[in-house]
Amino acid sequence: MKAAYLHIPFCEHICYYCDFNKVFLKGQPVDDYITALDREMKLTLEEAPAAELETIFVGGGTPTSLNERQLERFCDSINTNLPKAANLEFTFEANPGDLSKEKLQILRNAGVNRISLGVQTFNDELLTKIGRVHKAKDVYQTIDKIKSLGFENISIDLIYSLPTQTLGDFKASLSEAFSLELPHYSAYSLIIEPKTVFYNLLKKGKLPTPGEDLEARMYEVVMEEMEKHGLNQYEISNFAKPGYESRHNLTYWENEYYFGFGAGAHSYVNGYRRSNIGPLKKYIDSLNNGELPILDNHQVTLTEQMEEEMFLGLRKTSGVQISKFAQKYGRGPFEIFEKELNELLLKKWIEVSGDNIFLTKQGRLLGNEVFQMFLGVFD
Structure with missing residues (x-):
């Protein structure tokens, strides 16, 4: 076992394209959820002991939507429960604009050494259209903060083939992204998933997407521009300077075992692909009863x-x-x-x-x- 993924399902807003297991933060049992996560880690490691983990990835939702006290408690729980290798890659996802220096310092103190930032586009009008609340200026300010606390391994996500997006607009976003001089970039085409705002708009004929030909051209531009800027394409949607490839994601692509903790999380452990209960109350109740929150446990043939x-x-x-x-x-x-x-x-x-x-x-x-x-x- 090399890797562990932990899911924080809380968001302060819901993006129109997102189909991950998530809920609005306000009024949610956040502290109870952190306690349940702690119990899940303990029970899982008792059932399937692991040697030192080489990667830990905290995703969501928005992990940094936790307040400072909750974030510190959650990080302490990870460090107490999970065995870590000396060369651990420890990633936290975050959104531009919601990362205070105090939160970043908590992450730094906890051993987090990689930040993955959901930027998506540098066009403010498009950001509004896809349900994001940050602006392009927030990206620069957040990256400055991250760097000022000593983080070097920084990645940003971009999405192309967005509604009404032109090739010129996408090229402009890429240019802005490269000006940050980061060691890792991910670029994904928009996938419209069921149970999202975009899916409902598409069904009503109210989602003007660029179309397959323009989407393919945007992907070609991604590959060309990344290469020009010295970034190696090591996976279909991921580009990095040498030594900055996401070791956590490589665990998935190399079909190796990994733990998944949290509501709706997935694991691949000892030949079984397991998915967790998604609804928060059911997830928490299961662990309060001393049971692992397993929804499905499939032995992979x-x-x-x-x-x-x-x-x-x-x-x-x-x-x-x-x-x-x-x-x-x-x-x-x-x-x-x-x-x-x-x-x-x-x-x-x-x-x-x-x-x-x-x-x-x-x-x-x-x-x-x-x-x-x-x-x-x-x-």
Whole structure:
């Protein structure tokens, strides 16, 4: 076990595209939730003891929506319960504008060494349209604060293919992002998920999205500009200077085990993919009763493991290592997925070089179609 994810579901506002497990902060049992998280960590580690964790990632929701006392208590709970390696990567997600120096100092004192900031765009009008409450100026002020407290490993998220967004506007946002000179950037295309404000608007025909062709061009621009600025594309949507790749997210893409703590969190532990109860009261009640808040516990079959190894591994630009796959499963990927891989080679969506199978540039543009080919192969 290398990694742990902890979920803080509280938000001071709800973004129109977000489908994560989250609730408005006001009036919520935040202290009870932190207590329940503490219990979940204890019970889980009793059930599945782990060696030192190499990565801890706190996401949400908005983890930094906790007040200073709650944040300090939560960080103490993490440090008390989770065994940590000396070279730990410890990430906290945050939003521009809601990070005080006091909160940052609490994170710094707790050993947090990586901050991931949800920026999305530098266009103030677009920020309002997608339900964000920060402005572009807040990004610069927040980054200055983060750097002033000694944090060097900083990442920002950008979203493209937003409603009414033009290519020129997106290029301007990229330019603003590069002016920050950060070691890591993530850039995702907008995905409209059910149970979101955007989904309801789309169904009513009231969401003017740029369309597939412009979305593909925006992704090409992302890849071109990141390369120009010395940022290596190590995964479909992630770019970093050498040594600043997200080790936590690589755990997922390399199909390795990880803990997931919190309401609605997911785990992959000892061959089982587990999801937690989502509603806060039910999650807290379960732990108050001394029970783990498990909603579903699925034993991953050998065929499912192999399928996941392919579609997760191909997200990385280094791709799937043939010898590692064979060592794990007793047979190489071409023995198991001969038809699928040969079809992808013929379409020039993948390439084989040495010991690696990886997506071509065209394959990256059509990533979801590639990954779909490895789902349900053995059904």
